[in-house]
Amino acid sequence: MGLRQICVLVLCFAGVLTDSINNSNYGGSETISFIDIGNKHYLINTVATMNWFQAYLYCHTFDSDLAVIKTPGEMNALNFYLIANAGHVDTNFWLGVTDLAEQGKYVSFRDGRPMPYAKWSAGQPDNFGNNEHCVHLWLVNNIFYMNDNNCNAKLYAICEMRQPRKGCDVCDLKNLVERFLQFTNVPNCENW
Ligand SMILES: [Ca+2]
Structure with a gap:
């Protein structure tokens, strides 16, 4: 040859x-199962709750990552979708943001960069019980905000497809x- x-x-x-x-x-x-919301492609899991670490691995099995919301527009689009779909209302969804590495410094777990956008619920993040280090979407008065929670809490997950x-x-x-x-x-x- x-x-x-x-x-x-x-x-x-x-x-x-x-x-x-x-x-x-x-x-x-x-x-x-990915759906277009705004300019992103999400996989919204409402079948089984899981802790934050399980949610992280769950998204990886779909070649995706726990969602990291980067702009008010992304937050509004997700909020609108979740509110408009009855099956998704009144549930909590893990995001790919944590301060496990350093208390109070919230970063995207995918790339280690500072959390690009936050819409905290009133009084949050409070690190309740000195044991809340993982961030999720939280429905308060019919609007989704963010909250820090115990990483072992069992919530649903929102994955986002990786950008090319x-x-x-x-x-x-x-x-x-x-x-x-x-x-x-x-x-x-x-x-x-
Ligand atoms: Ca909290």
């Missing part, structure tokens, strides 16, 4: 890899494959 054939095999494999990533994140049955990264090595490799095939006049990978 010549160097050229080895290169094509490697590049073909790269093409397969690209497809599998796309399918995993956007096409497969794993994402069938800006640029990626695999995409660059795919472009390289296409240029290589054009340059070498190879019709497609299946011929090898």
Whole structure:
């Protein structure tokens, strides 16, 4: 097998890899329950309550993360949706925000950055009992606010689909494959 054939095999494999990533994140049955709310894609679990750690892992099984609300617009859109859907009313939902690492410093657990947006309920966060380090949506007078709660409390979960990264090595490799095939006049990978 010549160097050229080895290169094509490697590049073909790269093409397969690209497809599998796309399918995993956007096409497969794993994402069938995600819904569009505002400019994000959420998976809202109201089937089983779980503690914050279980909720974190639950979202990961769907290639997603516990939701982190970044703007008032995102908060309003989620609030409107949850209120308008009877099955979701009067429930609490874990978010991907915690001060477990340092009391009072709320961060997004996904990237460690400071909590980008907060809409605390009155008097919150209060770290009640010196044991509240995980943040959730909390319905108060028919409006959702945020509250810090015991991480072992059993609540529902809101996951959000991960945003596509800006640029990626695999995409660059795919472009390289296409240029290589054009340059070498190879019709497609299946011929090898
Ligand atoms: Ca609290």
